[in-house]
Amino acid sequence: MRPAWLRVDGLRTRLVLVFIAIVVIIAGGTAGVVSLMARSWIYFNAQDVATAQFRDELQSVNGVPVDGLTPANLAQVFPSDMTLISDGEVVRRGSVDPATITSSFDDGLDSTELIRFERLDSERILVGMSVHVMDTTAVNGHDDQTLVKAVAIRPLVGVQDKFDDLLRVVGITLTAGVLVSGLLGLWIASTLVRPLRRLDEAASRAADGELSVRLPEDGVAELAQVTTTFNNMVARNEAVIRGLEESEEQSRRFVADVSHELRTPLAALVPVSEILREEIPNLPPDAGAAARIVSSEIAKLTRLVEDLIEMSRHDSQQAHLVLDDVDLVELTERTLESRGWTETVELLAHERISARVDSRRIDIVVANLVGNALRHGAPPVRVELSAEPGYAVITVVDHGPGISPEDRQAIFRRFYKVDTARGRSEGSGLGLSLAVENVHLHGGTIGVDQLDGRTVFTVRLPGR
Known part of the structure; x- marks a missing residue:
C-alpha cells in the first residue's frame, strides 16, 4: 500500500508539489532570462575582445613603410590570417575568401577610424579595418600612403565553455532550489497536516462514542480556531448525549417501576377475569358482553406488563440464558400446541435439529414471529426448521x-406500527423487539425479506 505522504490526493503531497512548482516556475523563468542575458553578454564580451585584439594588431601597422605592396612584403607587416585588399584588388588572401565579403561590409571599410565586425556563427566573427601603409617604391619619388583593407575571421574564444559553465551553475542552483523548496514544503505541510490528522483521529474517537476526547488548542491560529470549534462541538454533543442517556435511563426505570407496580393489581384481576369468563354463559347478554371485554382487556394488559418487564430485564442487562441441549x-x-396454532400453522422439518439454547426464550421468539404472521399476514403460515453449517x-x-423496504428494519423497534393510522392492535407492540433481543x-441474527409474494422472517442460531 502506498504511504499516506505519497498519495497524490493528500494535502501534504499537494503542498510539496505546489512549492516545487512555484520554485521551478519562478527560478526556471529567472534562470532562463539570466541565461539569455548572460549568453548575450558572453558573446558581446568575446566580440569586444576579438575586435580589440584586431584593432591593436592593425594600429601597430598603421603608417608602416613597405618596399612595395607585394604579398611577401605585406606578410612581414600584417598577420598571416588577414586578407588584404588595396584599390579594389586582393593583395593577399588570408582566412577570408574575398568573394564572400559583401558590398555593404566592404563599403564600411573606407575609414581608418572604424572597425567593422559581423558574427558568422556561435564561435566565429568576421572583422575588418583599414590602415595606411607607406609604399617606398612609389614612382613620384616620395613615400606614398596607400589604404589597405584588412579582413579576417577570428574565433570567439571561450564562449561555449563559459556558456556551458553558466548552464551547469544554473542547473545545480535550480536543482538545489527544488530540493530545498521540497523540504520546506514538506516541513510546512507537516505542520499543517499533523493537527489535521490529530483532529481526524479525535473525530473518529468521538464518532465511536468517546465523548471525553479533547484536543490542545495551539499551533497555527486558523487550525487552533478549528480545534476550539471541534472541542466546543464535542462538549455540546457530550452534554446532549448525557442528557438523552439520563432521560432514557429514567424512562427505563419508569417503565420497570410501573410494570412491577402493575403486577400486584393484575395478580388480583386475573383470577377475577377467569371467574367472569366462566360465568359468562349465566349472565344476561349485556353483562356477558361487558365481562368478555373486561376479560380480554385484562389479558392484553397482562401480556403488555409481562413484555415490559422482560424488556426492562434486557435493558438492565439482567436477562440471562439458561442453556440446555x-x-x-x-x-x-x-x-404451536400451547397456543392453539397446530391447525392453522404448518410445521416443516425433515430431521431432528439439536441446538444449545434457552427453551423459554426461543419459545418467545417463535411465538412472537408466528403471532405476528397470523395477525398481520395471510394464510398459509408456515414454520420451517433446517440446519446450515x-x-x-x-x-x-x-x-x-408484505412489508415495504423502509419498514423492514423499523418493525423491530419497540412500539413501531407499520399502519400509523391504527390506534390499537392485539399485540403489545414489543413482540418483534423482544424476539430480536x-x-x-x-x-x-434475525431478518425479514420479501420473496415471491411471501414475507419471510429468518432466525439463525449458532449450532452445536
Missing part, C-alpha cells in the same frame, strides 16, 4: 401483503 422441532411443536435456522413464512442474546 434442545430439539428445536419438539420445542416448536410445543409452542454452524447454524440452526428457523423460518416463518406467510403470504400476506432474545436472538441476539443467543449470538444469532
Whole structure:
C-alpha cells in the first residue's frame, strides 16, 4: 500500500508539489532570462575582445613603410590570417575568401577610424579595418600612403565553455532550489497536516462514542480556531448525549417501576377475569358482553406488563440464558400446541435439529414471529426448521401483503406500527423487539425479506 505522504490526493503531497512548482516556475523563468542575458553578454564580451585584439594588431601597422605592396612584403607587416585588399584588388588572401565579403561590409571599410565586425556563427566573427601603409617604391619619388583593407575571421574564444559553465551553475542552483523548496514544503505541510490528522483521529474517537476526547488548542491560529470549534462541538454533543442517556435511563426505570407496580393489581384481576369468563354463559347478554371485554382487556394488559418487564430485564442487562441441549422441532411443536396454532400453522422439518439454547426464550421468539404472521399476514403460515453449517435456522413464512423496504428494519423497534393510522392492535407492540433481543442474546441474527409474494422472517442460531 502506498504511504499516506505519497498519495497524490493528500494535502501534504499537494503542498510539496505546489512549492516545487512555484520554485521551478519562478527560478526556471529567472534562470532562463539570466541565461539569455548572460549568453548575450558572453558573446558581446568575446566580440569586444576579438575586435580589440584586431584593432591593436592593425594600429601597430598603421603608417608602416613597405618596399612595395607585394604579398611577401605585406606578410612581414600584417598577420598571416588577414586578407588584404588595396584599390579594389586582393593583395593577399588570408582566412577570408574575398568573394564572400559583401558590398555593404566592404563599403564600411573606407575609414581608418572604424572597425567593422559581423558574427558568422556561435564561435566565429568576421572583422575588418583599414590602415595606411607607406609604399617606398612609389614612382613620384616620395613615400606614398596607400589604404589597405584588412579582413579576417577570428574565433570567439571561450564562449561555449563559459556558456556551458553558466548552464551547469544554473542547473545545480535550480536543482538545489527544488530540493530545498521540497523540504520546506514538506516541513510546512507537516505542520499543517499533523493537527489535521490529530483532529481526524479525535473525530473518529468521538464518532465511536468517546465523548471525553479533547484536543490542545495551539499551533497555527486558523487550525487552533478549528480545534476550539471541534472541542466546543464535542462538549455540546457530550452534554446532549448525557442528557438523552439520563432521560432514557429514567424512562427505563419508569417503565420497570410501573410494570412491577402493575403486577400486584393484575395478580388480583386475573383470577377475577377467569371467574367472569366462566360465568359468562349465566349472565344476561349485556353483562356477558361487558365481562368478555373486561376479560380480554385484562389479558392484553397482562401480556403488555409481562413484555415490559422482560424488556426492562434486557435493558438492565439482567436477562440471562439458561442453556440446555434442545430439539428445536419438539420445542416448536410445543409452542404451536400451547397456543392453539397446530391447525392453522404448518410445521416443516425433515430431521431432528439439536441446538444449545434457552427453551423459554426461543419459545418467545417463535411465538412472537408466528403471532405476528397470523395477525398481520395471510394464510398459509408456515414454520420451517433446517440446519446450515454452524447454524440452526428457523423460518416463518406467510403470504400476506408484505412489508415495504423502509419498514423492514423499523418493525423491530419497540412500539413501531407499520399502519400509523391504527390506534390499537392485539399485540403489545414489543413482540418483534423482544424476539430480536432474545436472538441476539443467543449470538444469532434475525431478518425479514420479501420473496415471491411471501414475507419471510429468518432466525439463525449458532449450532452445536
